[in-house]
Amino acid sequence: VDQSAELVAANARYYQAFEAADLDAMSEVWERTARVTCTHPGWATLRGWAQVSASYFALFSGPVRTQFVLTGQQVVLNGATGWLSLDENLLGEQAGVAVAALNVFVRDGGRWSLVCHHGSVVHAAGD
Amino acid sequence: VDQSAELVAANARYYQAFEAADLDAMSEVWERTARVTCTHPGWATLRGWAQVSASYFALFSGPVRTQFVLTGQQVVLNGATGWLSLDENLLGEQAGVAVAALNVFVRDGGRWSLVCHHGSVVHAAGD
Numbered sequence: 001v002d003q004s005a006e007l008v009a010a011n012a013r014y015y016q017a018f019e020a021a022d023l024d025a026m027s028e029v030w031e032r033t034a035r036v037t038c039t040h041p042g043w044a045t046l047r048g049w050a051q052v053s054a055s056y057f058a059l060f061s062g063p064v065r066t067q068f069v070l071t072g073q074q075v076v077l078n079g080a081t082g083w084l085s086l087d088e089n090l091l092g093e094q095a096g097v098a099v100a101a102l103n104v105f106v107r108d109g110g111r112w113s114l115v116c117h118h119g120s121v122v123h124a125a126g127d
Numbered sequence: 128v129d130q131s132a133e134l135v136a137a138n139a140r141y142y143q144a145f146e147a148a149d150l151d152a153m154s155e156v157w158e159r160t161a162r163v164t165c166t167h168p169g170w171a172t173l174r175g176w177a178q179v180s181a182s183y184f185a186l187f188s189g190p191v192r193t194q195f196v197l198t199g200q201q202v203v204l205n206g207a208t209g210w211l212s213l214d215e216n217l218l219g220e221q222a223g224v225a226v227a228a229l230n231v232f233v234r235d236g237g238r239w240s241l242v243c244h245h246g247s248v249v250h251a252a253g254d
Contacts, residue, residue: 035203037212037229042250045212045227047201074174076162076242078233081208083243085164085172100172102164102229102245106205115203116210118229120247123169 003107004075007082010112011103015068015088021060027053031106031113039118041099067091080107088119098122130234131202134209137239138230142195142215148187154180158233158240166245168226194218207234215246225249 010029017025030036032049039045040059046052059066073086081104088099104116137156144152157163159176166172167186173179186193200213208231215226231243 035201037201039227039229039245039247041247043227044225044249045199045214045229047212072172074162074164078208078242079206081205083231085166085174085243087172098171100166100170100245102166102172102231102243104210104229104231115205116212116229118166118227118245118247120166120168120245122171 001110003077003082007077007084007105007112008073008075010105010114011073011084011086014103014114014117015070018056019065019067021065023053023056023060026056026060029114031115033115035115037116037118039120041119041121045118064093066094081105082107082112083116087122128237130204130209134204134211134232134234134239135200135202137232137241138200138211138213141230141241141244142197145183146192146194148192150180150183150187153183153187156241158242160242162242164243164245166247168246168248172245191220193221208232209234209239210243214249 014029034048037045037047038052069089071087075084083104085102088101090097099119100122101119105112106115141156161175164172164174165179173182196216198214202211210231215228217224226246227249228246232239233242
């Protein structure tokens with residue numbers, strides 16, 4: 001098994017679930033434990049799956065659908081932990097916004113699960 | 128050796144180096160490899176030690192000294208990887224600003240080294 005490819009696929013499922021506003025698919029991506037953390041752009045950090053899942057429920061229940069073009073993806077493996085640094089370039093109503101993201105995954109039972117997502121809007125120089 | 132305590136100590140050295148604007152001490156905290164990433168609040172992600180160290184050189188050469196009160200620190204260990212989620216509450220000229228941070232470390236040779244730092248300003252509801 002190519003762990004790097006599996007990790008990249010798990011990360012892709014995160015963005016597919018987000019674009020589809022599919023809470024079940026998003027739940028499959030995350031570890032669903034107390035130790036997970038999620039920092040949406042400009043938000044305080046949410047801790048634990050109850051808080052994190054509630055945030056996706058709220059985002060997915062709203063009118064805005066988000067589409068991403070992902071660029072600059074860098075993948076790092078360190079044992080049973082892996083992380084991706086990438087840029088989320090938003091389309092649609094939020095076109096022109098770039099979000100720097102760091103996604104940390106852990107491997108357990110042959111499966112990569114998301115444990116940390118941190119996104120922040122990149123401000124152009126002079127903003 | 129209590130790995131969790133060692134990890135917390137390594138993280139504390141990051142903030143001590145930042146407050147002291149001490150580039151040598153900051154260099155000791157980081158892994159100093161091509162895989163490190165650093166996202167300062169509002170910045171694009173910097174990749175590799177050359178870019179990351181240059182950013183601290185620039186920050187430490189400027190007139191603003193940063194002091195932090197750290198709150199909400201959560202520590203997670205996963206094998207030879209560990210990470211901390213915490214809030215950096217800024218003092219002095221930037222008083223009132225809260226930065227949500229995620230710091231990822233790897234252990235090698237009995238030592239924890241920082242490989243990812245991601246910080247983003249928390250906007251109060253309604254901002």
